[in-house]
Amino acid sequence: MIRRHTRTLMPLAALAIGAAAGTVTFSGTAGAETTDIVRTGASEDGYSSSSRPTYTFGTSDTLVAGRSGSDTMVTYLKFTVPSPGTGVTVKSAQVVLTRESKTLPNALTISKVADTAWTEKALSAKNDPAVGAAVSTAKPKSDAAAVSFDVSSIVKGAGTYTFAVTSRVANSPARFRSAEATTGQPALTLTVTRPAATKPPATKPPTTTPPATKPPTTTPPATKPTTTPPATKPPTTTPPATKPVEATPTPTTPAECKVDAKLVPSCGVLWGAAAGGFSDVPRDEALKTFEQKTGRTSTIYHTYHKGDELFPTKDEIAMSSDPASPRTLMLNWKVGYGTKWANVANGDQDARIDRLSTYIKTNYGTKKFFMVLHHEPENDVNATAGSGMTAKDYAAMFRHTALRMKANGVTNAVFVVAYMNYEKWNNTSWWGDLYPGDDVVDWVGVDTYNNAQPGGFHYGDFNYLMNRTNDKAKFPGWYTWATTKHPGKPIMVAEWGVYDSSATVVGKNKADVYATVLPQLAKMPQIKGLVYFETAKDQNGHDIRMDDTPEALAGFKKIAADPRFNVKL
Structure with a gap:
């Protein structure tokens, strides 16, 4: 600089x-x-x-x-x-x-x-x-x-x-x-x-005498041109064994990666971030800092809303309208905030849904964005029948909200269901009931985190991050489940992160986990979006920043620099 x-x-x-x-x-x-x-x-x-x-x-x-x-x-x-x-x-x-x-x-x-x-x-x-x-x-x-x-x-x-x-x-x-x-x-x-008497410094004006460098002479340079052609022989009438360059097809560059109507890239992976989590720092400011540190614009800007909040906010709209840094929004909405999923499904919050629908149409037009409805629902499930918060109630809430928004004329929302990838929940009998249905789900998403402490709980590489299980008979692993049960759906890693639970944080630990991302991501072609969740301290006290040590940041920047994330919106 x-x-x-x-x-x-x-x-x-x-x-x-x-x-x-x-x-x-x-x-x-x-x-x-x-x-x-x-x-x-x-x-x-x-x-x-x-x-x-x-x-x-x-x-x-x-x-x-x-x-x-x-x-x-x-x-x-x-x-x-x-x-x-x-x-x-x-x-x-x-x-x-x-x-x-x-x-x-x-x-x-x-x-x-x-x-x-x-x-x-x-x-x-x-x-x-x-x-x-x-x-x-x-x-x-x-x-x-x-x-x-x-x-x-x-x-x-x-x-x-x-x-x-x-x-x-x-x-x-x-x-x-x-x-x-x-x-x-x-x-x-x-x-x-x-004062007027002050004189300028004695800087000499340019003289009329030319610099000491001698003017060119009339004598040509020492190397004289000859009338004899260069030693290289002229082409013969016999074509070379290799075909002429003109006849050889020029290698084509890879097609430009673009997104379709559902924001699915034709090639590559969408890169994103939810920065500044669990802090009072404005999210747009936190994201700009994240982008500055990592060296790449976050194509997906992930933010969170609940209840009667209206969004996207002016700041979010500004962030997704910046021609120098093209971004799309991933807006997470807990529509059932302050009530129960069953109540939303029964229409009790239709006024809330309608109000947001009108706001989106008025303020965001037809620009595409991701809409996540109540991420990580597993943590809020009450499996007791009649609780209003069963897995089936969640699926009904998701369906009702998505269908009503579409009926209201919101045509630019791309709906994402986002699970939390925790073995305890994945193994339950009700976990499968959470899925709202292929007709209302555009992307299947997951929030998943790894521990970089060697031997610690949830320690592992990127494969483990995406496919961990403690009982394959009950659950084969999240990526395996998604690609088997919903092979036509693109996968959104809606939140991912790495923390180090070591008593003394070791920079190499996170860097080692980050080093597994690119080679293992290449073997998971259904992943079309990768969104990092960055916070200095989550609910469990974990530091999920990508730059808590210089080694971690260097490792993360290698991921961010990969050309597979060069997707054009």
């Missing part, structure tokens, strides 16, 4: 830049004081996140400052100001940040940071420098294009200056463009003056 140490200057009078030495010099009209505006780009910038204490964001094109739930994010900025020249006075200084997206909080504070040794590459909540005294507070409009902070009390001349930007406004973090953005990077703007 190229550091932005260049100084962009916008003079109100004539201005010259000493580029070789990295200094700034000024020129102006004699007999009058000259005023100039000097803009210096950030040499380092990044932000820290209290809920993701080990994460670094120095390569992100976005800076975040403020609060979201229990997560506090602080933006750090470092500017290196060169000498403005003899006799030059800094009259005022402003730090300017360009809004990247979202609305701005009504108050943002910039504070002095004494530590100037931090680097964006290493900056995280575990080591971020202490925030010092407040310098100034800005109160921008929510849709302001940029925010300016007066730092005239701090910046008086040449030197290295570091600042922190914070906000106490709840659930309204500000997002700004960083030095890695293509436009609108952070800037320190100085207004400077110099």
